[in-house]
Amino acid sequence: MTTSHRPETGTEPSTEPDPAAPVVTEEVHERLWAALRDGDEYTASGVVMDAVEAGASVEEVLLDLIAPVQARIGAEWAANRITVAQEHSATAVNERVMAALAHHPGHRPPPPRLGRITVACVDGEWHALPARLVSEVLRRRGWEVGFLGAHVPTPHLVAELHATAPRAVALSCSMPRHLPVAHRVIAACQAAGFPVLAGGRAFGPDGRHARALGADGWAPNARGAAEVLASGLAGSLPRPAHLPVEDLPHLADHEYTAVTRARQRLVREVLAGLEERFPPMRSYTDEQRDRTAEDVAHVVDHLVAALYVDDDALFTGFITWTAEVLTARGVPAASLDPTLGLLTAGLPAAAPRARRVLAAGRAELAAAG
Structure with a gap:
């Protein structure tokens, strides 16, 4: 709990919270994050309830405390500082804390009036x-x-x-x-x-x-x-x-449909081609190969989505994020460029937009070094 005190008479401190002082401080964020990281539901709930008792509204606690700490959970996973299990545990605790806050007798919402x-x-x-x-x-x-x-x-x-x-x-x-x-x-x-x-x-x-x-x-x-x-x-x-x-008038070119139908073939061909273009894959375990197949499938899915909305940035943003995630896990992001090259080679004959999207992805990777 973070409550600021100020003198009322110049000699005695006030016991009333200072309305100008923020309740949801960085310290409160860190306390909630530590509890979520440790899977400590009771401490996490206590941090949230303390913030409300200190003067924060329930909406402030939801959006200025719980939401940004949840975003941090995802960022910490992406940076490989927490495991998938810890990410799932932290999210589950956050959800239960939200439920506890929603059903707390003293903090229930008003009766509905708007429909x-x-x-x-x-x-x-x-x-x-x-x-x-x-x-x-x-x-x-x-x-x-x-x-x-x-x-x-x-x-x-x-x-x-x-x-x-x-x-x-x-x-x-x-x-x-x-x-x-x-x-x-x-x-x-x-x-x-x-x-x-x-x-x-x-x-x-x-x-x-x-x-x-x-x-x-x-x-x-x-x-x-x-x-x-x-x-x-x-x-x-x-x-x-x-x-x-x-x-989406661009869907009339049928590229989205053609690439979607070729999805499974593209994934198979990329996995086979990576054996030659990315030699470290030859020594991968079965589990590593399975994870690589999942990654390639995600790349194709984001290519398909970019074609659907005709937005190169959707794909390039995903590719650069994927490169960062792989690097954080000690996996060479260099495997992404041959993946995009193999996808380009395997595209249906008439797919100029897909080739443009993949070229933009390769350019982003090159610029990122």
Whole structure:
């Protein structure tokens, strides 16, 4: 707990918190991070409850403490300073701490007065904590929230919308490779008569992919989502049913479809070719080969997503991030350039956009050294 004191009379310290002093300080961040890293649920909960008791609002604790520490969990994993097991444990503890805060008798949200919002992750998206944060903030702002969690199959989402008739759908997508699915979900919700607010890292830092995919609104974070919904998105008329090519005319070149259909072949051919172009792979264990196959599949999936939205930066950002992750784990990032070269060689004959995207990826790797 961090409470600042100041003199009231010049001789005696006040026991009242200073409203100008921040409660969610760097020290509080470090205490929560240490508890999450150690998997200590009780200490983590204590840090969060102490912050509220010291004067922070529940929304501040959610968005200025829990959310940035959760982002740190991902950054620490990427830098190879914590294991996958520790990352999963820390995230699970963070989720339970959020639940404890939400259900604490003294910190429950007000009764809903603004109508119902459905919050869900797109089909295949397992990163549910950002959507959970949005749900809790909306509840604090007076909405009734139906939080459906991670990986919601589209037919079940639409059925839920018909059953509960929310004023809008807040759709979360963190991984760019899920953007083609997100487009189908947005269109399905709109066809059912419900406007869609898109959010999550996959939609781009400026929401450009949300706009490209025809979402009725976009927000960069939970506070932004609450503001957009309060401004009138909820209850607005969604777009009528339409085909994906109406949003993304470049899909008419069929490159996305051709590369998607070639996915398994491309992964096989790259793995086979790496034996020759990246000699260290010849001594890989079976487990290392399995991890390499997963990495190559992710590269192809992000290529496909970049083709879908016609955005080279989606792919180049993933490639540079992957290089950093591999380097942190002592794996030569030099394997990425031959991977992209082999993918280029294996592309369908008419795939100029895919070749452009892969060339941009190779240029980014070269520039990064």
